[in-house]
Amino acid sequence: MNFKVGKSSKNNLDEAVLESISGLKSPKLILFFSGVEHFEEFSKKISDRFKDSIIIGSTTFAGFCKEGAYKDSLLVMGIEDGIECYADILEEVDRYPLKYVDRVTQCVSKFKDTTNTVCFQISTALISCEELVLSTLNSVLKEKDIPLFGGSAGDRGRAEKTMISFNGQVYTNGCAFVMIKNLGGKIRLYRENIYKPTKHYFTATKVDVRNRIVYEYDNMPAAKVTANALNTTVQNLDKYLDSYPLGRIIGSDMYITANQMVTANNGMAYHARVYNNSKMVLLEPDDYRNVIKETIQTVKNEVPKPSLAIMINCLARSMLFENDGYLNEFAKEMSTALGNYIGFAGYGEQLNEQHFNQTMVLAVFE
Numbered sequence: 001m002n003f004k005v006g007k008s009s010k011n012n013l014d015e016a017v018l019e020s021i022s023g024l025k026s027p028k029l030i031l032f033f034s035g036v037e038h039f040e041e042f043s044k045k046i047s048d049r050f051k052d053s054i055i056i057g058s059t060t061f062a063g064f065c066k067e068g069a070y071k072d073s074l075l076v077m078g079i080e081d082g083i084e085c086y087a088d089i090l091e092e093v094d095r096y097p098l099k100y101v102d103r104v105t106q107c108v109s110k111f112k113d114t115t116n117t118v119c120f121q122i123s124t125a126l127i128s129c130e131e132l133v134l135s136t137l138n139s140v141l142k143e144k145d146i147p148l149f150g151g152s153a154g155d156r157g158r159a160e161k162t163m164i165s166f167n168g169q170v171y172t173n174g175c176a177f178v179m180i181k182n183l184g185g186k187i188r189l190y191r192e193n194i195y196k197p198t199k200h201y202f203t204a205t206k207v208d209v210r211n212r213i214v215y216e217y218d219n220m221p222a223a224k225v226t227a228n229a230l231n232t233t234v235q236n237l238d239k240y241l242d243s244y245p246l247g248r249i250i251g252s253d254m255y256i257t258a259n260q261m262v263t264a265n266n267g268m269a270y271h272a273r274v275y276n277n278s279k280m281v282l283l284e285p286d287d288y289r290n291v292i293k294e295t296i297q298t299v300k301n302e303v304p305k306p307s308l309a310i311m312i313n314c315l316a317r318s319m320l321f322e323n324d325g326y327l328n329e330f331a332k333e334m335s336t337a338l339g340n341y342i343g344f345a346g347y348g349e350q351l352n353e354q355h356f357n358q359t360m361v362l363a364v365f366e
Contacts, residue, residue, distance in 0.1 A: 001082030047168025064343030066335030185366025311343030
């Protein structure tokens with residue numbers, strides 16, 4: 001597979017674009033990530049230069065590549081060959097993405113066969129659209145056995161504004177998706193979790209699914225149940241919310257649901273949907289350096305010669321690593337398994353039919 005990853009931290013935007021796209025000729029697919037501030041200009045400048053390429057971009061907390069983690073920089077991956085790909089955009093994703101489902105069908109129908117194909121998607125964040133997007137995409141993808149991975153866009157971590165871009169057009173209420181067929185082998189997807197279950201399990205008994213609020217666990221006020229499990233009071237719960245997310249249990253899998261805040265009437269608001277009768281477990285931090293070592297070893301064993309990889313590393317994880325002085329080292333360590341890769345940090349991660357938080361998702365191409 002022939003591709004390049006470029007980056008630039010230059011203040012002059014034209015120079016930044018030139019530096020980051022250096023060496024690209026006529027890429028089939030360009031992915032780019034930057035901070036919110038210059039995102040719209042970058043989007044336009046890149047698409048002006050590559051009229052025939054599929055170009056998907058997202059705002060991010062940080063961009064990742066084998067050289068390290070970069071904030072306030074432009075990071076670009078251009079893939080020249082080794083893939084077949086088709087892309088489009090879903091609009092009005094907070095309300096009615098299904099209106100645009102034909103765009104998904106049309107992309108899928110262009111493939112002669114869909115073996116070794118994945119769908120990569122990025123949605124704008126902070127508008128609770130992810131579950132609607134997933135049900136729209138999967139209504140087409142499931143029939144064709146095409147797996148999905150992706151993330152929600154990011155910003156500096158203060159929940160200000162996120163944007164995505166498709167072929168130069170910027171959206172604050174959209175989902176850009178691309179179907180990528182690897183012509184050189186398989187594509188493996190991974191999900192890494194740096195939290196472990198405590199002994200505290202609950203069942204959600206009163207929920208507002210659309211607004212991602214749980215009012216009761218086991219018929220008791222959700223905030224009180226959570227505070228009791230953490231041996232604290234509802235008044236002091238705030239300081240535990242970042243470090244003690246919940247796990248939503250589906251069969252033998254567990255997906256992290258990040259706390260958002262305590263609501264009126266002692267409810268708990270989350271960053272992903274919790275459904276009625278969901279089985280939940282309170283999580284606590286695991287030894288993340290150990291977990292990451294294990295992930296790296298697993299990827300090395302299963303894909304000894306990766307050609308390219310795409311990483312989504314949750315914004316909350318990225319902030320945790322940054323506070324521990326580990327963010328740059330983490331990005332470099334991941335390259336020992338992924339080789340030349342690109343990654344971004346946003347407000348949520350998606351894999352197949354699930355939207356979750358505080359997780360890393362990887363797509364590794366053989």
